[in-house]
Amino acid sequence: MMRAEQLFKTFNPGTPIENPVLRGLSLTIESGQFVTVIGSNGAGKSTLLNAISGDLFVDSGSLHIDDQDVTRMPAWQRAGMVARVFQDPMAGTCEGLSIEENMALAWHRGRSRGFGRAIRAEQRELFRDKLAMLKLGLENRLADRIDLLSGGQRQAVSLLMASLQPSRILLLDEHTAALDPKTAAFVLELTDRIVQENKLTAMMVTHSMRQALDHGHRTVMLHQGRVVLDVSGDERKQMQVSDLLAMFEKTRGEQIDDDALLLG
Amino acid sequence: MTPIALMGALEIGLIFALVALGVLISFRTLDFPDLTADGSFPLGGAVAATLIAGGHDPWLACAFAALAGAASGLVTAWLHVRLNILQLLASILVMIALYSINLRIMGAPNMPLIGSPTVFAPFIGEALENSWLVQPAVLAVIIVATKIGLDLFFASQTGLAMRATGANPRMARAQGVATERMVLSGMALSNALIALAGALYVQTQGGADVSMGVGTIVVGLAAVIIGETLLPSRKLWVITLATIIGALLYRLLIAVALNADFIGLQAQDLNLITALLVGGALVLPQLKAKLRRKGGKAS
Numbered sequence: 422m423m424r425a426e427q428l429f430k431t432f433n434p435g436t437p438i439e440n441p442v443l444r445g446l447s448l449t450i451e452s453g454q455f456v457t458v459i460g461s462n463g464a465g466k467s468t469l470l471n472a473i474s475g476d477l478f479v480d481s482g483s484l485h486i487d488d489q490d491v492t493r494m495p496a497w498q499r500a501g502m503v504a505r506v507f508q509d510p511m512a513g514t515c516e517g518l519s520i521e522e523n524m525a526l527a528w529h530r531g532r533s534r535g536f537g538r539a540i541r542a543e544q545r546e547l548f549r550d551k552l553a554m555l556k557l558g559l560e561n562r563l564a565d566r567i568d569l570l571s572g573g574q575r576q577a578v579s580l581l582m583a584s585l586q587p588s589r590i591l592l593l594d595e596h597t598a599a600l601d602p603k604t605a606a607f608v609l610e611l612t613d614r615i616v617q618e619n620k621l622t623a624m625m626v627t628h629s630m631r632q633a634l635d636h637g638h639r640t641v642m643l644h645q646g647r648v649v650l651d652v653s654g655d656e657r658k659q660m661q662v663s664d665l666l667a668m669f670e671k672t673r674g675e676q677i678d679d680d681a682l683l684l685g
Numbered sequence: 686m687t688p689i690a691l692m693g694a695l696e697i698g699l700i701f702a703l704v705a706l707g708v709l710i711s712f713r714t715l716d717f718p719d720l721t722a723d724g725s726f727p728l729g730g731a732v733a734a735t736l737i738a739g740g741h742d743p744w745l746a747c748a749f750a751a752l753a754g755a756a757s758g759l760v761t762a763w764l765h766v767r768l769n770i771l772q773l774l775a776s777i778l779v780m781i782a783l784y785s786i787n788l789r790i791m792g793a794p795n796m797p798l799i800g801s802p803t804v805f806a807p808f809i810g811e812a813l814e815n816s817w818l819v820q821p822a823v824l825a826v827i828i829v830a831t832k833i834g835l836d837l838f839f840a841s842q843t844g845l846a847m848r849a850t851g852a853n854p855r856m857a858r859a860q861g862v863a864t865e866r867m868v869l870s871g872m873a874l875s876n877a878l879i880a881l882a883g884a885l886y887v888q889t890q891g892g893a894d895v896s897m898g899v900g901t902i903v904v905g906l907a908a909v910i911i912g913e914t915l916l917p918s919r920k921l922w923v924i925t926l927a928t929i930i931g932a933l934l935y936r937l938l939i940a941v942a943l944n945a946d947f948i949g950l951q952a953q954d955l956n957l958i959t960a961l962l963v964g965g966a967l968v969l970p971q972l973k974a975k976l977r978r979k980g981g982k983a984s
């Protein structure tokens with residue numbers, strides 16, 4: 422369970438470019454729930470995910486994961502509870518390291534690191550098996566540098582990496598936005614499979630309303646740093662993209678000029 | 686060049702291989718441009734010379750020199766991660782502070798070690814007839830042991846975490862790596878190696894001098910760059926090997942250049958040659974890339 426209460430975050434406070442991004446955001450996600458997150462650019466979606474992962478600290482408010490207060494806990498200490506896949510395929514993997522070294526890093530997420538070998542034979546086997554599930558032929562390229570992979574391949578590996586160790590919450594920040602439609606569909610399908618198989622609690626930010634309704638159990642919309650819409654259950658099942666769009670427009674109080682982008 | 690001159694070049698090359706391995710950790714592994722070396726190299730020399738002159742065991746002196754070097758690297762890293770001082774500036778501050786500290790440690794601008802025990806002494810004959818061979822041999826053993834140790838470390842869980850810290854700190858933190866701690870310990874390790882090199886250097890040169898550190902970082906960097914130019918690889922054991930070869934080659938090149946009378950170079954030209962060499966090696970890959978791009982456009 423993840424519980425965010427009254428989160429506030431202002432960038433560059435006290436300057437001409439002061440930017441209040443989170444403005445009293447509260448959100449609770451029960452264990453095993455898969456929540457999709459939508460909202461216009463600058464609504465604070467990434468900032469919320471960064472706050473949950475500890476990449477940044479909120480100015481006020483509190484964050485709990487299960488019953489532990491993590492509001493002031495640095496990102497590396499939360500890593501055992503929080504798994505992430507970034508929007509930028511470069512950000513989630515380590516350039517210059519091989520595929521297996523990247524996976525070994527993730528295999529030790531939330532565990533203490535000693536001076537034993539980072540990659541043992543049995544781990545290599547495990548990595549090979551996991552990669553084989555992707556059907557991308559990566560199981561034969563364990564020693565290849567990760568930067569030789571395409572963006573889609575890297576996101577698929579990032580997803581695997583995020584699932585090597587248990588987590589209390591998985592954060593996906595527009596992790597298919599940088600991919601072509603076909604690859605995006607593949608990574609999205611993989612996301613569903615991994616979340617279901619591991620019964621993960623997950624938050625997925627997406628810019629597509631279609632995706633937001635088609636995946637997960639619940640959809641929330643952020644606007645100006647607050648949750649303005651929260652649908653789940655039957656209400657959500659009956660919802661069409663057009664309904665969502667109408668609400669989106671209402672909250673924005675303005676016409677959306679590029680419907681195609683949001684219907685995608 | 687005489688065999689003795691050749692072995693002399695090799696000897697200094699081996700010592701600077703240690704410096705270069707230290708530089709590899711800061712500049713390459715951690716992506717931390719660190720100039721502390723110009724202070725931590727003479728720091729190691731000053732600590733070792735003072736202890737040896739005070740009648741202590743030379744190996745113990747080396748150990749304390751390495752510890753002192755580790756402390757200096759720790760201070761540089763701390764200035765950066767805790768006080769947010771720019772990496773380069775933090776290391777320059779420590780470097781100049783060390784100049785005073787080294788003078789304090791030795792109590793004088795230099796400290797001769799003629800006739801004092803050294804780590805090499807037990808293997809050297811009465812008449813010093815084999816010292817030109819023994820010193821490089823002992824140094825070679827130390828370098829090989831250090832290389833193997835570093836290779837094992839880089840392949841370990843902590844070593845991998847350190848490499849990730851330099852390559853992508855945000856991702857490293859997301860994987861539970863305490864990146865600040867990694868920078869602190871990596872910088873300590875780097876400068877421990879460099880100070881150890883200083884401690885060995887004073888024992889081969891028969892004394893310490895407060896100005897012996899000038900240009901250390903540039904020589905270390907030169908070795909790293911020569912190594913990666915000659916033996917480009919992503920495998921760490923190859924990279925450490927290339928770095929050592931780079932240091933040896935660099936000293937040999939310098940020795941040849943200084944020995945060739947017709948070029949008219951003298952010992953005081955050393956830093957100038959080094960600067961030109963490193964500058965050239967840094968620019969060369971860019972030139973190559975530019976040429977390739979131009980070629981691509983034309984075709």
Ligand SMILES: Nc1ncnc2c1ncn2[C@@H]1O[C@H](COP(=O)(O)OP(=O)(O)O)[C@@H](O)[C@H]1O
Nearest residue numbers: 432440442460461462463464465466467468469
């Ligand atoms: N580290 C930062 N420093 C300053 N401003 C930031 C920072 N991160 C995000 N912002 C700003 O905060 C606002 C919200 O950003 P973000 O949370 O990324 O929005 P989105 O909902 O599109 O993901 C944007 O205006 C962005 O420019």
Ligand SMILES: [Mg+2]
Nearest residue numbers: 466467468595
């Ligand atoms: Mg965003």
